[in-house]
Amino acid sequence: MESLFSTMIVLLLVSFSCLISTEALTSNYGNITVKWDLLNWTPDGYVAVVTAYNYQKQRSIPGWKMSWRGTKKEVIWNMLGAKTTGQGGCSMFKGNIPQSCVRKPTVVDLLPGTPFNQQIANCCKSGVLKPGSESAFQLSVGSAGNSVKTARMPANFMFTAPKQQYICGPSKNVRPTRFTTADKRRITAALMTWNITCVFHKAT
Structure with missing residues (x-):
């Protein structure tokens, strides 16, 4: 007994x-979800808003960085709410020079106090992304497809933060995001929406 x-x-x-x-x-438990909403076509590409959502319950991001590899020879003409860390070789362009010609650009958030004409909503927090919050930036991509059939999703996406290592899955074409205007009288939709999910791997 x-x-x-x-x-x-x-x-x-x-x-x-x-x-x-x-x-x-x-x-x-949770993840970082990065969403690309293509809003407009341009003569040589598109304009998109990229939003990172921190769906982790307790883990804060002290300063995010994102990088990806273009599947074509894309360039980034300009950005709002973030910037690339390097311009790369843009010698083939005359007059209007892209912000970045790097095949695999790295993007960082802007600082608080950034001039208003360089901001968009939910940007400019020095990369700080608290649980349940979001961070966004806008970019104009050139030398890219400018239709649903020719635009290509980014590959080899990476999301990094100081002392945190994440593993990101492949880009996925999902149902276009729907938006409601400020007066709540009109609903619009993105032309295309791509999702990337990143999960915490380990502390470094």
């Missing part, structure tokens, strides 16, 4: 320990 009682106590302690371990592991 005592042996059976001791066995039951051990099982209860093990179960309790497992519950604690599971809670510790699941407390930060």
Whole structure:
């Protein structure tokens, strides 16, 4: 009888320990979802708003960076709410020079206090992305497809932050995002929407 009682106590302690371990592991469950909403076509590409959503329950991002590889020879003509860290070789362009000709650009958020004409909604937080919040920027992409059939999703997407390592899945073509105007009297939709999901891998 005592042996059976001791066995039951051990099982209860093990179960309790497992519950604690599971809670510790699941407390930060969630992901970073990056959404590309293509809003307009241009003569050589498109204008898109890129939004990162922090769906993690407790983990804050102290300063995000994003990078990706273009599947064509895309360039970034200009941006609002963020900037690329390098311009690359743009010698083939005369007059109007793109902000970036890098095949795999890296993008960072702008600082608070950025001039209003360089901002969009939910930008300019020094890359800080608290749980449940979002961060956005706009970019004009050239030398790219300018139709639903020719525009190509970014490849090898990466989301990084200081002392945090993430693994991102492939870009996915999803149902276009719908938008409601400020007066709530009109609903519009993105031309195309691409989603990328990134999950926390480990602290570095």
